[in-house]
Amino acid sequence: MTLSSPSMRRAIAITAACVTVAGLAACGRGDDSSSGSSSGGEKAVGVSLITKDSTNPFFVAMQKGAKEDASKNNVKLTVASGKQEGDDAGQITAIEDSIARGDKGILITPMSTGVNAAIKKARDAGLYVIALDTPPDPANTVDITFATDNREAGKLDGQWAAATLAGKAATIALLDLFDDKIVSVDYNRDQGFLEGMGIDVADPKKNGDEAKTGKYTGGQGGDYTIVCNEAGQGAEDGGRTAMEKCLAKNPNINLVYTINEPTAVGANGALKAAGKTATIVSVDGGCAGVSSVKSGVIGATAQQYPLKMATLGMEAIAKVARGGEKPATTSGLDFFNTGVALITDKPAEGVKSITSDEGLKICWGN
Incomplete structure (x- = not known):
């Protein structure tokens, strides 16, 4: 069953509609958010959810999903996060707190390779660790990852962009996440976008080392120029500043890839x-982002499903803690794929997509 099938869309929509709990006020050292009561005679399982921050709608939605799932599985949940994207120290503190508390497992959206040693410490202490959204590097840093295929998300954006250009020259701005950290979600989306365009990426795990000019082979093919790789930190103000820097280098940019909405x-x-227009592609699929597709701000976005990541991860840890079977990776991948769908109101030939109206039925956040 694919995410674009009516039955799958209904299933995801039901999951999203069920998550109606109030947003969590989580930060730094954590918020104990479960009742801790026993259900069906089973002892409560201690789990920590550690996100990158508690303000990005993606992570807020993930926190809501985990809290809802905690009560269903009799999990004593603690929610924590870094202060903002890039706060390795905040996540490390939360991991150490989880170990000290005697938790059975951790769900984490790892900030960077800087938290790998702390994750190893948790696993050595017997905790079952699941990465959400961001596969660590290397993948076996955690027990398993539940995530979007971020490479595929980027490729869908690139394929759509190349087809939409219809042979026109592409003058490209790449607005990434970081320029001082290597994060798999960052290079997978960026490099996936370029691969979707039909541009040779050189090292597939490194942003910015591809040829700055050449031919793209996606769609009808054409010339391309990469103007910039700028880090926007995954935030609106960072995106604006990054775009300003790119426009200062070349005011004729007509295609913008962005790490998120x-x-x-x-x-x-x-x-x-600046009085300019360009086609913008992105990744996430939050309700605000899908609305931006509907209004024409974003040409296309690849939708992912944080509620699914959180609920499946919570269920897996509870099951493992009670002696059940461990989850397995998706065939051909080193993680469990929670799905992706391209959302656009300007469909391109040969690129599978759903409309913004369809995306709004299954989106997350406000």
């Missing part, structure tokens, strides 16, 4: 202020 909104603000 807040970055895309910031990039659009910079383009408008």
Whole structure:
């Protein structure tokens, strides 16, 4: 069953509609958010959910999903996060707190390779660790990852962009996550986008080392120029600043890849202020982002499903803690794929997609 099938869309929509708990006020050292009561005679299982921050709608939705699932599985849940993207120290503190508390498992969206040693310490202490959204590098740093295929998400954006250009020259801005950290979600989306465009990426795990000019082979093919790789930190203000830097290098940019939808909104603000227009593609599929597709701010976005990541991860840890079977990776991948769908109101030939109206039925966040 594919995510674009009616039955799957209904299933995801039901899952999203069920998550109606109030947002969590989680930060730094954590928020104990479960009742801790016993259900069906089973002892409560201690689990920590550690996200990158507690303000990005993606992570807020993930926190909501985990809290809802905790009560269903009799999990004593603690929610924690870094202060912002890039706060390795905040995540390390939360991991150490989880070990000290005697938790049975950790769900984490790992900030970078900087938290790998702390994750190893947790696993050595007997905790079952599941990465969500961001596969660590290397993948076996954790027991298993539940995530979007971020490479595929980027490729869908690139395939759509190449087809939409219809042979026109592409003058490209790449607005990434970091320029001082290597994170798999960052290079997989960026490099996947370029692969979807039909551009040789050189080292597939390194942003910015591809040829800056050449031919793209996606769609009808054409010339391309990569103007910039700028880090927007995954935030709207960062996206605006990054786009301003790119426009200063070349005011004729007509295609913008963005790591996520807040970055895309910031990039659009910079383009408008400069009196410019460009096709913007992104990844996430939050309700605000899908609305930006509907309004025309974003041309296409690849939708992922944080509620599914959180609920499946919570269920897996509870099951393992009670002696059940461990989850397995998706065939051909080193993680469990929670799915992706391209959302656009301008479908391109040969690129599978759903409309913004369909995406709004299964989106997450506000």
